[in-house]
Amino acid sequence: MPIIETHNLHKVYRSNGAAVHALRGVDLQVEPGEFVAVMGPSGCGKSTLLHLLAGLDLPTEGEVFVDGHPVHALSESRRAVLRRRTVGFVFQAFNLIPNLTVADNVDLPGLLAGRAPVDVARERDRLLERLGLADKKTTFPGQLSGGEQQRVALARALINHPTVLLADEPTGNLDTRSGTEVLNLLRQFHQEGQTIVLVTHAPKVASFARRVVFMRDGRFVSEMALPEPGDASRILAELLSIA
Numbered sequence: 001m002p003i004i005e006t007h008n009l010h011k012v013y014r015s016n017g018a019a020v021h022a023l024r025g026v027d028l029q030v031e032p033g034e035f036v037a038v039m040g041p042s043g044c045g046k047s048t049l050l051h052l053l054a055g056l057d058l059p060t061e062g063e064v065f066v067d068g069h070p071v072h073a074l075s076e077s078r079r080a081v082l083r084r085r086t087v088g089f090v091f092q093a094f095n096l097i098p099n100l101t102v103a104d105n106v107d108l109p110g111l112l113a114g115r116a117p118v119d120v121a122r123e124r125d126r127l128l129e130r131l132g133l134a135d136k137k138t139t140f141p142g143q144l145s146g147g148e149q150q151r152v153a154l155a156r157a158l159i160n161h162p163t164v165l166l167a168d169e170p171t172g173n174l175d176t177r178s179g180t181e182v183l184n185l186l187r188q189f190h191q192e193g194q195t196i197v198l199v200t201h202a203p204k205v206a207s208f209a210r211r212v213v214f215m216r217d218g219r220f221v222s223e224m225a226l227p228e229p230g231d232a233s234r235i236l237a238e239l240l241s242i243a
């Protein structure tokens with residue numbers, strides 16, 4: 001059974017009387033353990049799609065199922081619970097809480113989910129160690145580099161073992177080296193079974209996934225399976241030729 005399934009997803013934003021049709025009938029299926037990139041130009045609806053998958057917003061029409069839950073039909077409070085337990089989200093702008101330490105930022109979703117503080121702390125230490133941040137526990141986000149902040153955000157997104165990890169242009173604010181580091185980490189978590197949906201406008205970023213869906217003007221227009229990681233330059237050339 002797919003872990004994410006959308007049917008005929010539409011989203012119309014209304015601002016100042018004008019309607020913006022951001023999604024025009026998106027059908028997406030993601031199987032457990034997949035690493036999917038949705039690639040398309042600015043304004044094509046990528047962030048809108050991720051927000052609907054995460055239950056951060058509701059579709060105008062259509063259905064979203066995540067891990068069997070009908071996200072489109074849940075109340076705001078039920079969606080909040082789903083977000084904490086089922087979905088991890090990584091944003092382009094990191095979105096860490098500036099007056100909490102690294103450890104407290106990572107712990108927060110675990111504590112909000114009602115888990116025992118000792119379990120959350122153990123899990124957080126394990127994640128920070130793995131992400132090369134063991135010595136940054138008591139540091140505040142403002143004292144970290146962009147790459148470090150995004151790795152903290154990744155730890156925060158993974159603390160509750162989410163069924164799906166959603167990443168919105170996760171390397172958009174990073175230099176090439178820190179960006180590649182974050183993408184390699186995503187690839188490693190995928191290889192251990194984590195389901196990931198990433199959205200990006202950049203072929204280089206999409207090349208880290210195993211399936212790329214191309215999006216234009218609120219619709220999926222084509223898709224492509226990528227081979228095992230390795231021949232990155234050939235994959236990139238192919239993505240560039242389609243982009």
Ligand SMILES: Nc1ncnc2c1ncn2[C@@H]1O[C@H](COP(=O)(O)OP(=O)(O)OP(=O)(O)O)[C@@H](O)[C@H]1O
Binds near residue numbers: 013040045
């Ligand atoms: N809250 C909103 N109110 C009104 N229009 C919106 C809102 N959010 C997005 N839009 C519009 O919907 C369309 C899709 O936006 P979206 O943010 O999903 O694009 P995107 O593919 O993520 O772009 P980018 O690559 O620049 O992040 C755009 O035309 C955008 O202006």
Ligand SMILES: [Mg+2]
Binds near residue numbers: 168169
């Ligand atoms: Mg966006």
